Amino acid sequence: MPPTLLCVDADRSYCEILARAFEAEGYRVHTAHDGEAALAAARALRPDLVTLDVMLPKRDGFAVLEAMRTAEAGGPRTPVLFLAGGAATPAYRARAEALGASGIVTKPVPLDRLLSLVAGELESRSRATARRAAQQAPAPAARSVSGPLLEGSLAEVGFPALLHHLHGLRATGVLHLQCGKKKKKIQLAEGRPVAVKSNLVQETLGQLLAASGKISLDVMHESLLRVQRGEGLHGQILVAMHMLDEEDLAHALRHQAEEKLLEVFEWADGRFRFDRGARLSGGNVLSLKESPANLVLRGVMTRVTPDAIDAFFAAHAEEYVAPSEAPFYRFQDVDLDAAAEALLARVDGTRTLDDLLPLDERSRRLLYALHAVARIECRPAPAPAPTVRQPAPPDEASAAPGAQAPRAPRHEPASMHAPRAPQRADVPPAAPRRAEAAHAPASPRSAAAAAPPPAARPPAPGAAPRVAPPPRPARSDAGRLRPDPLVETPAHRAAAAAYVAPAAPRAPAPDEDALRAELSGMSERLRGRDYFAVLGVTRTATDEQIRDAYFALAKRTHPDRFSGASEALRRAAEDLFSLVSRAYETLGHRDRRNEYLRAEMTRERDRAEVEEGERALRAELCFQKGVGALKRKAYGEAREQFEQAVKHYPQEGEYHAYLGYALWLADPGAIGSVHEARQHLLRGRKLAPSSDKPYLFLGRLYKAEGKDAQAEKMFQRAVELDPDCVDAIRELRLIDMRRQRSKSLVQRILRR
Structure with missing residues (x-):
């Protein structure tokens, strides 16, 4: 009998992707999305391992594990692997160790590493427990890299969320997509789209060039005849016919590849399958210069259907929107203009989506996009009126073991990505995921329509007084926001596209040579230094000064800035971002900072970084010198x-x-x-x-x-x-x- 896993995460899209990945490895998988459901499932199923989100509604992950340990007193302990959306602070690690957790990792965690951690923990458990070893086979070995890893419905996990999560999981392989007769394949390299293939006739090179007026229909037909006669590739034939030059052809091929990818954002449903480690033969190369987050932003702003935007607002209308806690998502490369930054400043955890209404179409799309890339979160409870826009990481005072009282809002869970409907109360939480309709509703809109209206909530202690919001768009009988006139017209794409372009001209992106020089300079300056020197602050700096320094440095070292660079440069950026994040985790709170200062003179610093980094x-340093010599x-x-x-x-x-x-x-x-x-x-x-x-x-x-x-x-x-x-x-x-x-x-x- 294969091992049983319980996957618990407040983000249904992320939970669904992980569950399907675990199933492809041969495990039996059940899911839950809040602390109470997780505890009930753990008691009913007695799983072999639990992956547990720290920030859950109703009961946080630490409280869930504490209750599990109480119930297991005197018997075998269930291995639990914590997944932390924010910084895995020393206090978090201490609590996890005190409760006997197998470990705590910070999201996003590469999929290969997560699967390895789970397999290793199950193998150790199988060896250590004779009873389990007699009843169950050892943890399954890793599948062939060309085997199907995960598959599902785009109605359950939307394409923006799927693309975002695969980037966070650093997935490498081929993503197969199908909607009716439409079929597409996308090659991913560490979560970044690098090639695409399509079966749509209208996305062939000749059709796109004819539609854009670059060539006539007669030229297209003549060139296609020459292709059929075996005279060469279509683009090369058009160059030989002097219809295009080499530069025109290169730009046309780049436009063709991007069109094949962006068209998927328009799909309302369909199926996906991800083949881990597979390689795509043929297809168009995607020479994308933008970060994956900016790619999702562009797709949402220009292609996602109005119905998908409406479904998101209907599903999360009464939830509070706040900035993301996770450093990786908070500082990812997302291009926003002044109007977008002004809207983002209103997202402080004290307002619901409904409170932000009315919004024009571009602003609605922007919020959907920022939610899809986890730049903002939806929470069930409000935050206190903030003193700064970004929330500080959790402190030890709020991390008392077993605390179940309402926590500070930065501990509240985030629905970080795709729209999701509320969980139905009439489905037993311990039921298997395949039969658990509440965990994967077929339609977010229909689920939102069936959900009862939430009860009025009193303001949280210390929260800013709630001001009556301006008039909101009317709702239909189905509970869906009625789109404004802009949504119902074909002009919504043009309006959205205009929003993507910043009002002020952006400075050109630095080329790879400049990025190499910048990263190498920062690496030489920061590596081997103490955490105060890493952040560039004095030992008497305040919490706010340290936070500001961290925000500025995290943006410069975020791996998204180097998404189009070489593998070695990306790896060096990830190591440097990890170093900066560790420095802030240690110094970002006064108590942890004082502990670091007290121990600084007595401990032997571990100055060695990961060998590969x-x-x-x-x-990189040798390479730069070589380029200079060349x-x-x-x-x-x-x-x-x-x-x-x-x-x-x-x-x-x-x-x-x-x-x-x-x-x-x-x-x-x-x-x-x-x-x-x-x-x-x-x-x-x-x-x-x-x-x-x-x-x-x-x-x-x-x-x-x-x-x-x-x-x-x-x-x-x-x-x-x-x-x-x-x-x-x-x-x-x-x-x-x-x-x-x-x-x-x-x-x-x-x-x-």
Whole structure:
């Protein structure tokens, strides 16, 4: 009999995704979404392991575990793994250890790590408990990386929430999507979309170009006939017909890929399946420069249907909206204009969604998007009037074991992502998830309509007086907000798109070289320093000064800023963000700060970071020096630096590509050097298939060897991956000029 897991989380979308992931590993999974339901399920099911959200409504996670331990007195203890949405403070860790928890991890936790923790804990339990070992098989081994990991309905987990959660889980694989006859596949790399494939005829290159007026229907049909005759790819044929140049083609392919992805935001239902570790063959490369959160924001603002927005407001109308507690979500890269920032300033935990009404269509979409990416949360109880917009992390006073009294609002649970309906009271909480209609309603709107109206709540102690809100939009008999005229017209997309563009022009995003230099400078300054130096504050700084310093530094080091960079750079950013977060967890509260100061003189500091992160940083430093030497044409020095970068971090494809290029430039006439250079370039192309540099350098090598056809293909691929690759565009234009001169010469000879 497979092990039984109880998955408890206030966020139904997140809970659903985790449950399906655990089921794919062979476990029997049940779910619950509040403390009372979790405790009832634990008593009825006697699960082999519980994943338990710390911040739950009705009873927090620590109170649930305390009650479980009381009931288990004298018997075997159920392993419990805490998932903390905010900072896993020392007080949290101390409480978890005192209650015998298996551990506490901060969300978002990579899926591979979570599955490994669960499997390891179940394996230890199976060895330690003879009775369990006799009745149950050991925890199942990891599935093949190409096997289906999780699947479900887009009506239960909306596409914005699904994309957001897969990014938080750092999922790598292929996401299969189907809605009726529509089928799409999205390749994810650590949660970032990098390629997409579609079966829609209207999303083919010719159809998109014809619809935009770039080519005529006659040209489209003629070029398609040439494709059928095997003369080449559609884009290349259009270039040969002089309908497009290489730069136009690159931009058209990028637009095609983005259209295939953004169209999914319009789906109201459908099915999804995620194949962990799988690779997508073919498809369009997504050269997205924006963070995953900004991608979700753009999709919601321009594509999500008005019905989905209405369903969100109906499901959460009486809940209080507040900024997210989790540092990872709070500081993710989300571009907001002045109007959006002004609206976000009103989200302080003291107002419900209804209190914020009336809102125009753009503001409604913005709130939905910010909720989808967990920038804001919906809570059942109000917060006290805040002194600053962002809430401080929990303190020890509110963390007394077993406390069940109403907590400070920053401890209240968050419905962080997709709209969800209230849980029905007539379904037993311990029932299996598949039969638990209340845990996965088929329609958020229908569930919201069936839910009884909530009772009036008295203001929380210390809360600001409730002011009567302005007139709200009327509700229909179904309980859904009636859309304003803008929603009902086809112009809602244009209005939403106009909102996405900031009112003031944004500064151009820094290129990767600038990000490398910035991150390396911060790493050299912060690593090995005490936590006060990490945050850049004095030992006499106040809580507010420390919080302000942390907010500023967390935004600069957030991994989303480096989402389009190399793997080594992303890993170094994640390590640095983790260091900054640990510093704030320790210094952000006066009692913890004093404890740190008292222990500072007696403890031996652990200055070593994760080995892989250290190697990544050393590799980055060598790589930067190599790039500088390459610009100075000091090819021998560049080769030595790139060799060191490859030695420190051999799995980074760009390091191999630059090393191969430097080897060739240092000694272009030596057969051995050329062969070694080609091997490194091919290795770089394999390790970094979405980077333009291996293709650009291979193209130059083939060009020098007189292999013009192969060189042209490499340059074309480089432009496809990065339409702004000026060097590859220049090389293609030179090739085209030589081809035209050659044709002219042949024509002159034939005339004679």
